Amino acid sequence: MDYKKIIKNKELRFKILHSLKFVPDSLMLKLQYKMKMGRKLNWKDPKRWTEKLQWYKKNYRTPLMTQCADKLEVREYIKSKGLESILNKLYAVYDSADQFNLDILPQKFVIKTTNGSGTNILCKDKSQLHLDKVKQCLNDWMYRDNFSVGREWSYKDIVPKIIVEEYLEDKSNPFDGINDYKFICFNGKAKFIVLDVDRNIDHKRNIYDADWNFIDVSTDYPNFGDTVPMPEGLDEMLRVANILAADFPFVRVDLYWVNGTVYFGELTFYPWTGYVQFVPDEFDFILGGEFQLPIRKSIGGDL
Known part of the structure:
Protein backbone atom coordinates (compact mmCIF):
# COMPACT_ATOMS: atom_id res chain seq x y z
CA MET A 1 0.00 0.00 0.00
CA ASP A 2 1.44 3.37 -1.03
CA TYR A 3 0.03 5.37 1.89
CA LYS A 4 1.84 8.52 0.71
CA LYS A 5 -0.40 8.64 -2.37
CA ILE A 6 -3.50 8.25 -0.20
CA ILE A 7 -2.46 10.93 2.31
CA LYS A 8 -0.11 13.21 0.40
CA ASN A 9 0.38 15.86 3.08
CA LYS A 10 3.29 14.86 5.32
CA GLU A 11 2.18 16.94 8.29
CA LEU A 12 -1.30 15.42 8.11
CA ARG A 13 0.23 11.93 8.18
CA PHE A 14 2.16 12.91 11.30
CA LYS A 15 -0.96 14.27 12.99
CA ILE A 16 -2.84 11.05 12.27
CA LEU A 17 0.00 8.97 13.74
CA HIS A 18 0.14 11.23 16.79
CA SER A 19 -3.58 10.68 17.35
CA LEU A 20 -2.85 6.93 17.42
CA LYS A 21 -0.25 7.27 20.14
CA PHE A 22 -2.41 5.18 22.48
CA VAL A 23 -1.87 2.10 20.29
CA TYR A 60 16.46 -1.70 23.62
CA ARG A 61 16.25 1.67 25.35
CA THR A 62 18.93 3.50 27.33
CA PRO A 63 19.35 7.18 28.30
CA LEU A 64 22.56 7.29 26.26
CA MET A 65 20.52 6.73 23.10
CA THR A 66 18.41 9.78 23.91
CA GLN A 67 21.51 11.90 24.50
CA CYS A 68 23.07 10.79 21.23
CA ALA A 69 19.90 11.34 19.19
CA ASP A 70 19.77 14.92 20.50
CA LYS A 71 21.74 17.08 18.04
CA LEU A 72 22.92 19.38 20.82
CA GLU A 73 23.57 16.95 23.67
CA VAL A 74 25.42 14.53 21.39
CA ARG A 75 28.22 17.10 21.26
CA GLU A 76 29.06 16.27 24.89
CA TYR A 77 29.17 12.58 24.04
CA ILE A 78 31.58 13.31 21.18
CA LYS A 79 33.79 15.32 23.55
CA SER A 80 33.76 12.50 26.09
CA LYS A 81 35.25 10.26 23.41
CA GLY A 82 38.13 12.67 22.81
CA LEU A 83 36.78 13.65 19.38
CA GLU A 84 35.93 17.33 19.90
CA SER A 85 37.93 18.17 16.77
CA ILE A 86 35.26 16.59 14.52
CA LEU A 87 32.50 18.87 15.79
CA ASN A 88 31.28 21.56 13.44
CA LYS A 89 31.42 25.16 14.67
CA LEU A 90 28.34 26.03 16.75
CA TYR A 91 27.10 29.61 16.27
CA ALA A 92 23.93 29.72 18.35
CA VAL A 93 21.42 27.74 20.43
CA TYR A 94 17.79 28.86 20.77
CA ASP A 95 14.90 27.59 22.86
CA SER A 96 12.36 28.93 20.38
CA ALA A 97 12.21 30.27 16.84
CA ASP A 98 11.28 33.71 18.17
CA GLN A 99 14.81 34.06 19.58
CA PHE A 100 16.39 33.64 16.16
CA ASN A 101 18.82 36.52 15.55
CA LEU A 102 20.19 36.94 12.03
CA ASP A 103 22.42 39.85 13.04
CA ILE A 104 24.88 37.67 14.97
CA LEU A 105 25.15 35.01 12.26
CA PRO A 106 27.56 34.85 9.30
CA GLN A 107 26.40 34.98 5.70
CA LYS A 108 26.14 31.18 5.42
CA PHE A 109 24.99 28.70 8.05
CA VAL A 110 22.91 25.59 8.73
CA ILE A 111 19.85 25.55 11.01
CA LYS A 112 18.77 22.34 12.74
CA THR A 113 16.22 21.30 15.30
CA THR A 114 17.64 18.98 17.95
CA ASN A 115 14.73 16.55 18.23
CA GLY A 116 14.41 15.00 14.79
CA SER A 117 16.09 13.80 11.62
CA GLY A 118 16.08 15.65 8.32
CA THR A 119 14.96 18.87 9.99
CA ASN A 120 17.69 21.07 8.53
CA ILE A 121 17.72 24.37 6.65
CA LEU A 122 20.75 25.29 4.54
CA CYS A 123 21.26 29.04 4.24
CA LYS A 124 23.78 30.13 1.58
CA ASP A 125 22.92 33.83 1.80
CA LYS A 126 21.12 35.22 4.83
CA SER A 127 20.02 38.31 2.90
CA GLN A 128 17.78 35.99 0.87
CA LEU A 129 16.37 34.13 3.88
CA HIS A 130 12.61 34.41 4.39
CA LEU A 131 12.79 34.57 8.17
CA ASP A 132 9.06 34.36 8.87
CA LYS A 133 8.77 31.16 6.82
CA VAL A 134 11.87 29.74 8.49
CA LYS A 135 10.46 30.44 11.96
CA GLN A 136 7.16 28.77 11.07
CA CYS A 137 8.99 25.74 9.74
CA LEU A 138 11.17 25.50 12.85
CA ASN A 139 8.15 25.78 15.15
CA ASP A 140 6.45 22.95 13.26
CA TRP A 141 9.55 20.78 13.54
CA MET A 142 10.20 21.54 17.21
CA TYR A 143 6.75 20.47 18.31
CA ARG A 144 6.47 17.48 16.03
CA ASP A 145 6.12 14.24 18.01
CA ASN A 146 8.82 12.21 16.30
CA PHE A 147 8.34 9.31 18.69
CA SER A 148 4.73 8.60 17.79
CA VAL A 149 5.41 8.85 14.04
CA GLY A 150 7.61 5.77 13.82
CA ARG A 151 7.91 4.78 17.50
CA GLU A 152 11.55 5.85 17.38
CA TRP A 153 12.07 5.81 21.12
CA SER A 154 15.40 7.68 21.20
CA TYR A 155 13.62 10.92 20.18
CA LYS A 156 10.89 10.68 22.82
CA ASP A 157 12.38 12.71 25.69
CA ILE A 158 14.56 15.18 23.78
CA VAL A 159 13.96 18.79 24.83
CA PRO A 160 13.52 20.55 21.47
CA LYS A 161 15.93 23.36 20.67
CA ILE A 162 17.32 25.07 17.58
CA ILE A 163 21.01 25.08 16.78
CA VAL A 164 22.91 27.01 14.12
CA GLU A 165 26.15 25.57 12.78
CA GLU A 166 28.81 26.38 10.22
CA TYR A 167 27.95 25.81 6.56
CA LEU A 168 30.44 23.25 5.23
CA GLU A 169 31.60 23.51 1.62
CA ASP A 170 33.82 21.32 -0.53
CA LYS A 171 34.52 23.16 -3.79
CA SER A 172 36.49 20.20 -5.14
CA ASN A 173 33.46 17.90 -4.94
CA PRO A 174 32.07 17.05 -8.41
Whole structure:
Protein backbone atom coordinates (compact mmCIF):
# COMPACT_ATOMS: atom_id res chain seq x y z
CA MET A 1 0.00 0.00 0.00
CA ASP A 2 1.44 3.37 -1.03
CA TYR A 3 0.03 5.37 1.89
CA LYS A 4 1.84 8.52 0.71
CA LYS A 5 -0.40 8.64 -2.37
CA ILE A 6 -3.50 8.25 -0.20
CA ILE A 7 -2.46 10.93 2.31
CA LYS A 8 -0.11 13.21 0.40
CA ASN A 9 0.38 15.86 3.08
CA LYS A 10 3.29 14.86 5.32
CA GLU A 11 2.18 16.94 8.29
CA LEU A 12 -1.30 15.42 8.11
CA ARG A 13 0.23 11.93 8.18
CA PHE A 14 2.16 12.91 11.30
CA LYS A 15 -0.96 14.27 12.99
CA ILE A 16 -2.84 11.05 12.27
CA LEU A 17 0.00 8.97 13.74
CA HIS A 18 0.14 11.23 16.79
CA SER A 19 -3.58 10.68 17.35
CA LEU A 20 -2.85 6.93 17.42
CA LYS A 21 -0.25 7.27 20.14
CA PHE A 22 -2.41 5.18 22.48
CA VAL A 23 -1.87 2.10 20.29
CA PRO A 24 0.79 -0.18 21.89
CA ASP A 25 4.19 -0.09 20.25
CA SER A 26 4.15 -3.78 19.35
CA LEU A 27 0.87 -3.44 17.43
CA MET A 28 1.71 -0.13 15.75
CA LEU A 29 5.09 -1.38 14.57
CA LYS A 30 3.47 -4.50 13.10
CA LEU A 31 0.90 -2.38 11.28
CA GLN A 32 3.43 0.09 9.94
CA TYR A 33 5.80 -2.65 8.82
CA LYS A 34 3.01 -4.39 6.93
CA MET A 35 1.88 -1.14 5.28
CA LYS A 36 5.34 0.08 4.32
CA MET A 37 7.14 -3.16 3.55
CA GLY A 38 4.26 -5.25 2.21
CA ARG A 39 4.93 -8.22 4.47
CA LYS A 40 4.41 -9.38 8.05
CA LEU A 41 6.85 -8.42 10.78
CA ASN A 42 8.48 -11.47 12.34
CA TRP A 43 8.73 -10.61 16.05
CA LYS A 44 9.61 -14.11 17.29
CA ASP A 45 12.59 -14.86 15.05
CA PRO A 46 13.56 -11.77 13.04
CA LYS A 47 16.11 -12.36 10.30
CA ARG A 48 15.98 -9.15 8.31
CA TRP A 49 17.74 -5.95 9.34
CA THR A 50 14.48 -4.03 8.88
CA GLU A 51 12.74 -6.46 11.26
CA LYS A 52 15.50 -6.27 13.84
CA LEU A 53 15.33 -2.47 13.81
CA GLN A 54 11.68 -2.72 14.88
CA TRP A 55 12.72 -5.02 17.74
CA TYR A 56 15.44 -2.49 18.62
CA LYS A 57 12.87 0.33 18.83
CA LYS A 58 10.68 -1.61 21.19
CA ASN A 59 13.13 -3.51 23.37
CA TYR A 60 16.46 -1.70 23.62
CA ARG A 61 16.25 1.67 25.35
CA THR A 62 18.93 3.50 27.33
CA PRO A 63 19.35 7.18 28.30
CA LEU A 64 22.56 7.29 26.26
CA MET A 65 20.52 6.73 23.10
CA THR A 66 18.41 9.78 23.91
CA GLN A 67 21.51 11.90 24.50
CA CYS A 68 23.07 10.79 21.23
CA ALA A 69 19.90 11.34 19.19
CA ASP A 70 19.77 14.92 20.50
CA LYS A 71 21.74 17.08 18.04
CA LEU A 72 22.92 19.38 20.82
CA GLU A 73 23.57 16.95 23.67
CA VAL A 74 25.42 14.53 21.39
CA ARG A 75 28.22 17.10 21.26
CA GLU A 76 29.06 16.27 24.89
CA TYR A 77 29.17 12.58 24.04
CA ILE A 78 31.58 13.31 21.18
CA LYS A 79 33.79 15.32 23.55
CA SER A 80 33.76 12.50 26.09
CA LYS A 81 35.25 10.26 23.41
CA GLY A 82 38.13 12.67 22.81
CA LEU A 83 36.78 13.65 19.38
CA GLU A 84 35.93 17.33 19.90
CA SER A 85 37.93 18.17 16.77
CA ILE A 86 35.26 16.59 14.52
CA LEU A 87 32.50 18.87 15.79
CA ASN A 88 31.28 21.56 13.44
CA LYS A 89 31.42 25.16 14.67
CA LEU A 90 28.34 26.03 16.75
CA TYR A 91 27.10 29.61 16.27
CA ALA A 92 23.93 29.72 18.35
CA VAL A 93 21.42 27.74 20.43
CA TYR A 94 17.79 28.86 20.77
CA ASP A 95 14.90 27.59 22.86
CA SER A 96 12.36 28.93 20.38
CA ALA A 97 12.21 30.27 16.84
CA ASP A 98 11.28 33.71 18.17
CA GLN A 99 14.81 34.06 19.58
CA PHE A 100 16.39 33.64 16.16
CA ASN A 101 18.82 36.52 15.55
CA LEU A 102 20.19 36.94 12.03
CA ASP A 103 22.42 39.85 13.04
CA ILE A 104 24.88 37.67 14.97
CA LEU A 105 25.15 35.01 12.26
CA PRO A 106 27.56 34.85 9.30
CA GLN A 107 26.40 34.98 5.70
CA LYS A 108 26.14 31.18 5.42
CA PHE A 109 24.99 28.70 8.05
CA VAL A 110 22.91 25.59 8.73
CA ILE A 111 19.85 25.55 11.01
CA LYS A 112 18.77 22.34 12.74
CA THR A 113 16.22 21.30 15.30
CA THR A 114 17.64 18.98 17.95
CA ASN A 115 14.73 16.55 18.23
CA GLY A 116 14.41 15.00 14.79
CA SER A 117 16.09 13.80 11.62
CA GLY A 118 16.08 15.65 8.32
CA THR A 119 14.96 18.87 9.99
CA ASN A 120 17.69 21.07 8.53
CA ILE A 121 17.72 24.37 6.65
CA LEU A 122 20.75 25.29 4.54
CA CYS A 123 21.26 29.04 4.24
CA LYS A 124 23.78 30.13 1.58
CA ASP A 125 22.92 33.83 1.80
CA LYS A 126 21.12 35.22 4.83
CA SER A 127 20.02 38.31 2.90
CA GLN A 128 17.78 35.99 0.87
CA LEU A 129 16.37 34.13 3.88
CA HIS A 130 12.61 34.41 4.39
CA LEU A 131 12.79 34.57 8.17
CA ASP A 132 9.06 34.36 8.87
CA LYS A 133 8.77 31.16 6.82
CA VAL A 134 11.87 29.74 8.49
CA LYS A 135 10.46 30.44 11.96
CA GLN A 136 7.16 28.77 11.07
CA CYS A 137 8.99 25.74 9.74
CA LEU A 138 11.17 25.50 12.85
CA ASN A 139 8.15 25.78 15.15
CA ASP A 140 6.45 22.95 13.26
CA TRP A 141 9.55 20.78 13.54
CA MET A 142 10.20 21.54 17.21
CA TYR A 143 6.75 20.47 18.31
CA ARG A 144 6.47 17.48 16.03
CA ASP A 145 6.12 14.24 18.01
CA ASN A 146 8.82 12.21 16.30
CA PHE A 147 8.34 9.31 18.69
CA SER A 148 4.73 8.60 17.79
CA VAL A 149 5.41 8.85 14.04
CA GLY A 150 7.61 5.77 13.82
CA ARG A 151 7.91 4.78 17.50
CA GLU A 152 11.55 5.85 17.38
CA TRP A 153 12.07 5.81 21.12
CA SER A 154 15.40 7.68 21.20
CA TYR A 155 13.62 10.92 20.18
CA LYS A 156 10.89 10.68 22.82
CA ASP A 157 12.38 12.71 25.69
CA ILE A 158 14.56 15.18 23.78
CA VAL A 159 13.96 18.79 24.83
CA PRO A 160 13.52 20.55 21.47
CA LYS A 161 15.93 23.36 20.67
CA ILE A 162 17.32 25.07 17.58
CA ILE A 163 21.01 25.08 16.78
CA VAL A 164 22.91 27.01 14.12
CA GLU A 165 26.15 25.57 12.78
CA GLU A 166 28.81 26.38 10.22
CA TYR A 167 27.95 25.81 6.56
CA LEU A 168 30.44 23.25 5.23
CA GLU A 169 31.60 23.51 1.62
CA ASP A 170 33.82 21.32 -0.53
CA LYS A 171 34.52 23.16 -3.79
CA SER A 172 36.49 20.20 -5.14
CA ASN A 173 33.46 17.90 -4.94
CA PRO A 174 32.07 17.05 -8.41
CA PHE A 175 28.62 16.57 -6.85
CA ASP A 176 26.37 19.25 -5.43
CA GLY A 177 26.99 19.91 -1.75
CA ILE A 178 29.17 17.64 0.38
CA ASN A 179 29.30 13.86 0.36
CA ASP A 180 27.49 12.19 3.26
CA TYR A 181 29.20 9.02 4.51
CA LYS A 182 26.94 6.85 6.67
CA PHE A 183 28.73 4.06 8.52
CA ILE A 184 26.55 1.06 9.38
CA CYS A 185 28.03 -0.20 12.66
CA PHE A 186 27.37 -3.34 14.68
CA ASN A 187 28.85 -3.71 18.17
CA GLY A 188 31.39 -0.97 17.59
CA LYS A 189 32.53 -2.08 14.13
CA ALA A 190 31.67 -0.39 10.84
CA LYS A 191 30.64 -3.06 8.33
CA PHE A 192 29.09 -1.06 5.49
CA ILE A 193 29.15 2.50 4.20
CA VAL A 194 26.25 4.31 2.56
CA LEU A 195 27.29 7.25 0.38
CA ASP A 196 24.66 9.89 -0.37
CA VAL A 197 25.44 12.51 -3.02
CA ASP A 198 23.58 15.31 -4.82
CA ARG A 199 20.99 15.37 -2.06
CA ASN A 200 19.51 18.70 -3.16
CA ILE A 201 19.41 18.11 -6.92
CA ASP A 202 19.52 14.47 -8.07
CA HIS A 203 19.83 12.35 -4.94
CA LYS A 204 21.75 9.13 -5.50
CA ARG A 205 23.02 6.50 -3.08
CA ASN A 206 25.82 3.93 -3.23
CA ILE A 207 26.64 1.19 -0.75
CA TYR A 208 30.13 -0.15 -0.05
CA ASP A 209 31.75 -2.57 2.36
CA ALA A 210 34.30 -1.26 4.86
CA ASP A 211 37.11 -1.74 2.28
CA TRP A 212 35.26 0.47 -0.22
CA ASN A 213 34.20 -2.39 -2.45
CA PHE A 214 31.05 -1.34 -4.32
CA ILE A 215 27.91 -3.36 -3.59
CA ASP A 216 25.32 -3.29 -6.37
CA VAL A 217 22.28 -2.54 -4.21
CA SER A 218 19.62 0.14 -4.61
CA THR A 219 17.16 1.60 -2.12
CA ASP A 220 14.52 4.27 -2.65
CA TYR A 221 17.28 6.21 -4.44
CA PRO A 222 19.20 4.69 -7.37
CA ASN A 223 22.85 3.81 -7.09
CA PHE A 224 25.22 5.30 -9.63
CA GLY A 225 27.67 2.46 -10.12
CA ASP A 226 31.24 1.93 -9.08
CA THR A 227 32.40 5.41 -10.09
CA VAL A 228 33.52 7.05 -6.84
CA PRO A 229 37.14 6.59 -5.75
CA MET A 230 37.91 5.68 -2.17
CA PRO A 231 37.97 8.89 -0.11
CA GLU A 232 41.38 9.90 1.22
CA GLY A 233 39.95 10.06 4.71
CA LEU A 234 38.35 6.61 4.76
CA ASP A 235 40.69 5.15 7.38
CA GLU A 236 40.22 8.15 9.66
CA MET A 237 36.44 8.09 9.23
CA LEU A 238 36.40 4.36 10.03
CA ARG A 239 38.44 5.01 13.16
CA VAL A 240 36.03 7.72 14.30
CA ALA A 241 32.93 5.67 13.45
CA ASN A 242 34.17 2.67 15.44
CA ILE A 243 34.86 4.84 18.50
CA LEU A 244 31.43 6.45 18.40
CA ALA A 245 29.66 3.13 17.79
CA ALA A 246 31.38 1.23 20.61
CA ASP A 247 28.59 1.71 23.19
CA PHE A 248 25.74 0.40 21.04
CA PRO A 249 24.61 -2.94 19.55
CA PHE A 250 23.76 -0.99 16.40
CA VAL A 251 24.10 2.61 15.28
CA ARG A 252 24.62 4.47 12.04
CA VAL A 253 27.41 7.04 12.30
CA ASP A 254 27.11 9.88 9.76
CA LEU A 255 30.32 11.71 8.89
CA TYR A 256 31.62 14.16 6.30
CA TRP A 257 35.09 14.38 4.77
CA VAL A 258 35.58 18.01 3.78
CA ASN A 259 38.86 19.65 2.79
CA GLY A 260 40.95 16.95 4.47
CA THR A 261 38.99 16.94 7.74
CA VAL A 262 36.42 14.63 9.32
CA TYR A 263 33.22 16.33 10.52
CA PHE A 264 30.45 14.77 12.58
CA GLY A 265 26.94 14.58 11.16
CA GLU A 266 24.71 12.58 13.51
CA LEU A 267 24.11 9.25 15.22
CA THR A 268 21.03 7.39 14.02
CA PHE A 269 19.63 4.30 15.73
CA TYR A 270 16.77 3.54 13.33
CA PRO A 271 17.91 4.49 9.81
CA TRP A 272 15.03 5.34 7.50
CA THR A 273 12.75 4.41 10.45
CA GLY A 274 13.63 0.80 9.67
CA TYR A 275 11.47 0.85 6.54
CA VAL A 276 13.67 0.56 3.46
CA GLN A 277 13.29 -1.73 0.47
CA PHE A 278 16.59 -3.08 -0.85
CA VAL A 279 17.03 -4.28 -4.41
CA PRO A 280 18.02 -7.07 -4.36
CA ASP A 281 16.04 -8.02 -1.26
CA GLU A 282 18.85 -10.31 -0.11
CA PHE A 283 20.79 -7.34 1.27
CA ASP A 284 18.18 -6.95 4.04
CA PHE A 285 19.16 -10.44 5.24
CA ILE A 286 22.90 -9.71 4.90
CA LEU A 287 22.56 -6.69 7.18
CA GLY A 288 20.29 -8.70 9.48
CA GLY A 289 22.97 -11.36 9.81
CA GLU A 290 25.40 -8.74 11.13
CA PHE A 291 22.92 -7.43 13.72
CA GLN A 292 23.20 -9.64 16.78
CA LEU A 293 20.24 -8.62 18.92
CA PRO A 294 21.20 -7.79 22.49
CA ILE A 295 19.43 -8.93 25.61
CA ARG A 296 16.25 -6.91 25.96
CA LYS A 297 17.10 -3.67 27.75
CA SER A 298 14.33 -1.23 28.38
CA ILE A 299 13.53 1.51 30.88
CA GLY A 300 9.88 0.98 30.10
CA GLY A 301 7.50 -1.20 28.12
CA ASP A 302 5.00 -0.01 25.54
CA LEU A 303 4.63 3.75 25.84
